[in-house]
Amino acid sequence: MKRKKINILLILQLLLLVIIAAACEGIAVDQPGVSPTTSLISTIHPATLTAISASADPSATPDPDPMGIPWSSLRGVELEFWYIWDLDKPGEGINAIVDKFNLENDWGVKVNAVDQGLTLDPMGTIEIALQEGVVPDLMISDTVHLGRWYRAGLTADLSHFIDDPVVGLSRIIRNDFYSGIFESFTLDGDIRPGIPFTQTIQVLYYNQTWAGELGFSSSPGTFEELKDQVCAASAAIQERTESSQELAGGLLMYPDADNITSWIYAYNGVILDPDKGDYEFSSQEVYDVAWDWIKLGQDGCGYMISGYPNPIAREIEFEKFNQRDALIIMNSSQNMNQISMHANQTGRPDDWIMLPFLGSLRSKAVTANIQSGVIFNTSPEEELAAWLFLKYLTSPEVQAEWIQYSDYYPTRKDTLDYLKDYQTDNPHWSQGLNLLKYGQADPLHPSWEIVRQAVGDAFEDLFGENLGEISKLLEMLDQTAAELVEYSQE
Numbered sequence: 001m002k003r004k005k006i007n008i009l010l011i012l013q014l015l016l017l018v019i020i021a022a023a024c025e026g027i028a029v030d031q032p033g034v035s036p037t038t039s040l041i042s043t044i045h046p047a048t049l050t051a052i053s054a055s056a057d058p059s060a061t062p063d064p065d066p067m068g069i070p071w072s073s074l075r076g077v078e079l080e081f082w083y084i085w086d087l088d089k090p091g092e093g094i095n096a097i098v099d100k101f102n103l104e105n106d107w108g109v110k111v112n113a114v115d116q117g118l119t120l121d122p123m124g125t126i127e128i129a130l131q132e133g134v135v136p137d138l139m140i141s142d143t144v145h146l147g148r149w150y151r152a153g154l155t156a157d158l159s160h161f162i163d164d165p166v167v168g169l170s171r172i173i174r175n176d177f178y179s180g181i182f183e184s185f186t187l188d189g190d191i192r193p194g195i196p197f198t199q200t201i202q203v204l205y206y207n208q209t210w211a212g213e214l215g216f217s218s219s220p221g222t223f224e225e226l227k228d229q230v231c232a233a234s235a236a237i238q239e240r241t242e243s244s245q246e247l248a249g250g251l252l253m254y255p256d257a258d259n260i261t262s263w264i265y266a267y268n269g270v271i272l273d274p275d276k277g278d279y280e281f282s283s284q285e286v287y288d289v290a291w292d293w294i295k296l297g298q299d300g301c302g303y304m305i306s307g308y309p310n311p312i313a314r315e316i317e318f319e320k321f322n323q324r325d326a327l328i329i330m331n332s333s334q335n336m337n338q339i340s341m342h343a344n345q346t347g348r349p350d351d352w353i354m355l356p357f358l359g360s361l362r363s364k365a366v367t368a369n370i371q372s373g374v375i376f377n378t379s380p381e382e383e384l385a386a387w388l389f390l391k392y393l394t395s396p397e398v399q400a401e402w403i404q405y406s407d408y409y410p411t412r413k414d415t416l417d418y419l420k421d422y423q424t425d426n427p428h429w430s431q432g433l434n435l436l437k438y439g440q441a442d443p444l445h446p447s448w449e450i451v452r453q454a455v456g457d458a459f460e461d462l463f464g465e466n467l468g469e470i471s472k473l474l475e476m477l478d479q480t481a482a483e484l485v486e487y488s489q490e
Contacts, residue, residue: 066166069384075108077385079137082126084117085406091115093405094140101392109385130154135376138386140197143370147446148488150193156375158192161387169391176396176412180440181368187444189274194372196411197394198402200334201366201432201439202258204357207327207341209350214327223266223292223358226251226328231301233327248325249303251296252317255460257452258367258442259330262357263289265365265440272443279451279481281458282474288360290462290470297463304463324350330357332369333409333432353431356438368439370411409436447488451481 065071081098085091098113114136119125123145129135135154149155162169174182181196204226206219211229214236220226230250237248253259261271269285272278280286296302303326305313317329318338333354341350356364373390375383392398399410400418407429410416416423416433423430442448458477465473 063166066164066384067160069380071107073381074385077381078110078112079382079386079389081111081113082116082136082139083113084122090406093402097393097398097401101389107385107388109388111389137378137382138373138375138390140371141374143194143372143442143444144449146193146372146374147187147444148449149374150187150191151446154376155193156377156383158195158375159190162192167388167391176414178411178413178436178439181370181411184441185444193444194374195390195394196370197373198399198408199368199370199411200332200408201368201435202262202330203333203366203432203435204355205321205329205331205339205352206355207321207324207350207352210324210327219353219355220358222362223360226358227296227301230327231299234301237325248320249301250327251302252320252326252329253296253302253304253463254313254317254330255304255456257455258369260455260459261442262365262367265367266357266359266363268359268363272445277445279478281477281481282471286474287470290474291467293459294462294465294467304460306460336428354435356435364438365440366435366438368441370441447485450488451484454480454484
């Protein structure tokens with residue numbers, strides 16, 4: 001709220017008049033038979049002194065209007081805030097955070113939270129609403145949609161808010177975000193279509209106990225070490241079952257784009273050329289990923305699980321992992337609660353950890369799946385109010401509160417200062433914190449939403465091909481990606 005300036009000189013002048021008047025009343029008049037009955041000067045009330053001191057304090061200088069918008073114009077602004085969460089507890093957490101903001105913010109802004117996750121196809125429902133011109137003021141969304149919405153003229157560039165000297169983010173705050181997230185979270189180099197709120201990461205789940213029984217004293221640090229361990233696990237499965245068991249192997253391979261990009265990042269590859277805006281799947285790094293991907297299958301160490309037409313493919317991964325039909329699987333950190341390694345054939349539960357994806361030179365990576373705050377184009381006052389809420393939402397204190405509802409990961413390192421007890425009570429979640437430093441975000445390019453599907457299809461096809469076909473198939477993927485980029489710009 002904008003505060004009115006106080007004229008200190010005028011206050012002091014008025015106070016002086018009060019003191020003089022009080023003095024005049026307290027001076028004895030030389031009249032016969034009259035004696036003085038009052039003190040010379042009345043005492044100034046402590047509250048008056050406090051008010052004078054506070055008004056003279058330089059810290060009381062009101063903040064300048066942000067972006068030329070008067071603070072007073074925010075009072076009474078109401079915002080419609082959309083969110084989607086699959087589980088009840090995260091939704092409960094968002095509503096609690098919104099209620100607290102409405103109660104405590106000094107600007108008189110009210111946020112109305114709307115759960116859009118109550119339909120069978122939440123994003124489909126949202127897309128229909130946006131096409132019909134029904135838009136919220138702000139939303140939390142998966143990053144994959146942000147570039148397309150911005151190019152369609154639906155959402156605002158947040159760089160103007162981030163750089164504003166009054167309500168923006170200082171250099172210190174920007175540095176608190178995990179590297180690989182904030183710096184690269186741009187479209188066309190300088191446009192910021194959203195701000196990272198929370199994240200999950202794509203990881204390798206690794207059965208540490210079983211690996212030890214197979215003779216490995218430590219987790220793998222390179223792809224070659226990983227291959228040694230998953231091949232040993234495949235041999236153990238075959239020996240135990242006396243056959244090559246269906247849907248069992250040392251590594252269960254699911255051709256999801258997040259898995260593929262994680263391997264590419266681990267091999268120091270690049271998905272999208274930042275200068276040309278072109279996809280580069282025919283690069284040497286992606287070729288090496290494809291080669292190792294195919295060899296795992298040819299050597300009997302990896303087994304492919306297709307996502308089509310099997311809608312429960314991801315659940316099968318965890319089922320096999322829990323039953324020692326896989327040493328390693330690839331999945332999201334969000335799904336760690338599906339691991340249930342109770343007493344197995346050894347009579348005791350197994351210990352497991354999360355690993356990053358591994359390259360040949362001890363390089364490591366995970367794909368960070370970021371949920372971002374995005375502001376839709378409305379009025380200047382509503383957009384400013386929306387930014388103030390997003391800034392509140394991404395603060396470390398609020399991120400810490402959200403994590404305790406959701407088990408997601410923060411996007412800011414300083415959030416961990418508020419999660420000491422939570423880390424102690426959730427050791428597997430805490431172990432995953434060590435992987436956040438390897439996180440790399442997917443491209444914000446509008447085409448990535450459809451190109452990512454082509455990537456998954458291509459690597460599923462690659463799995464059964466000869467090694468000599470790799471270059472040809474990756475060049476075809478480049479061509480497909482280029483056509484999809486052109487299609488996304490129509």
